[in-house]
Amino acid sequence: KQEVTQIPAALSVPEGENLVLNCSFTDSAIYNLQWFRQDPGKGLTSLLLIQSSQREQTSGRLNASLDKSSGRSTLYIAASQPGDSATYLCAVRPSIQGAQKLVFGQGTRLTINP
Amino acid sequence: DAGVIQSPRHEVTEMGQEVTLRCKPISGHDYLFWYRQTMMRGLELLIYFNNNVPIDDSGMPEDRFSAKMPNASFSTLKIQPSEPRDSAVYFCASSRWTDTQYFGPGTRLTVL
Numbered sequence: 294k295q296e297v298t299q300i301p302a303a304l305s306v307p308e309g310e311n312l313v314l315n316c317s318f319t320d321s322a323i324y325n326l327q328w329f330r331q332d333p334g335k336g337l338t339s340l341l342l343i344q345s346s347q348r349e350q351t352s353g354r355l356n357a358s359l360d361k362s363s364g365r366s367t368l369y370i371a372a373s374q375p376g377d378s379a380t381y382l383c384a385v386r387p388s389i390q391g392a393q394k395l396v397f398g399q400g401t402r403l404t405i406n407p
Numbered sequence: 408d409a410g411v412i413q414s415p416r417h418e419v420t421e422m423g424q425e426v427t428l429r430c431k432p433i434s435g436h437d438y439l440f441w442y443r444q445t446m447m448r449g450l451e452l453l454i455y456f457n458n459n460v461p462i463d464d465s466g467m468p469e470d471r472f473s474a475k476m477p478n479a480s481f482s483t484l485k486i487q488p489s490e491p492r493d494s495a496v497y498f499c500a501s502s503r504w505t506d507t508q509y510f511g512p513g514t515r516l517t518v519l
Contacts, residue, residue, distance in 0.1 A: 327507060336411070336498055336510035337450075382450065393438055394463060395508065397450040 295320045299383055299398035307406050308375060314368040314401045316383030321361045324386040328357050328368050331380045331400070340381075341368070345388065373405045411511035413499050419517045425487040428514045431480055432501030440508060441474055441484050442498040450498075456482065489518045 296319045306312055316326070325344045329337040341350045341357040343366070349358040356369040370377055380402045384395040412431040420426055432439045440455040454464040459476045467474070471490070476482040486493055494517050500508040 329510075334513075336512045337500075337508075338510070339507040342507050393440070393455055393457070393502070393504075394452050399449045 295323075295385060295387060295396045297383055297385055297396050297398035299381075299401050301401060302399065303402040303404070305404040305406060306373060308373060310373050311369070311371050312373055312403075314370070314381050314383075314403070316366040316368070316398055318364045318366075318385050318396075320387075321364050322388045323361065324388045326357075326359055326366050326386070327384045327395070328355075328366075329382045329384060331382060333379075337382065370403075375405045375407050378403060378405045411499055411501055411509055413497075413511035413514050415514060416512065417515045417517075419519065420489055421519050422490055423488045424518075425485065426489045426493075426516060426518075428484040428497050428499075428516070430482045430484070430499030430511060432482070432499070433509055434480070436501035436503055436506075436509070437479075438502045438504070438508075439476060439482050440500040440502075441482070442500065442510075443495045444498060444513070445495045453484070486516075489516075491518045494518050 298317045300315050323345055327342045328340045330340050331337045343350045343359040354371040359366045380400040382400040383398045386395055414429045437458050441453040442450050444450045453466045454474045456476045474484045496513045496515050498510050498513045500510045502508040
């Protein structure tokens with residue numbers, strides 16, 4: 294059974310710092326991996342999606358990497374801003390054909406202090 | 408597009424009552440998902456549909472929960488009878504086969 298773990302559960306850093314969020318998964322047979330952002334009281338918003346054949350994806354100040362063999366992904370946020378404060382969730386999609394199920398980590402609650 | 412629409416946004420009910428949550432997916436999306444989020448268990452997939460047909464309901468906690476998708480633009484998640492441990496935020500999401508899932512704003516359910 295696929296399990297996804299995110300460490301740390303919470304992180305607080307001063308504005309302007311570069312930071313890394315970690316995600317690990319137990320089964321390397323994945324179709325893709327996604328990073329989502331969740332603001333308080335809101336739904337999830339997809340940030341980056343990495344296919345199993347890819348090593349990384351970039352969007353603006355965000356860069357996500359994927360190392361399938363070691364079961365790890367990182368989300369790098371450059372020059373953090375108070376508006377980046379949110380919970381970040383990692384989710385993997387199993388590689389089984391037709392299986393649309395996402396398995397989510399518990400998330401990292403990020404606070405950027407002005 | 409308005410995105411995934413869920414109603415109601417908040418629901419407070421008493422134990423034993425029937426609760427119906429509603430979802431309108433994004434037009435053109437052929438997959439629809441129902442999730443539940445709690446502090447203890449995080450985000451859990453309850454059930455998902457493809458072209459209005461339930462594909463996997465293994466996450467539905469028990470027979471008190473049921474979900475339907477009568478057409479491509481509407482789905483319901485029903486809890487009958489409701490219990491305090493059902494209190495959570497319920498999300499609906501939709502997608503195309505190769506696309507990411509787009510989430511609605513959620514329904515916060517409180518069962519007293």
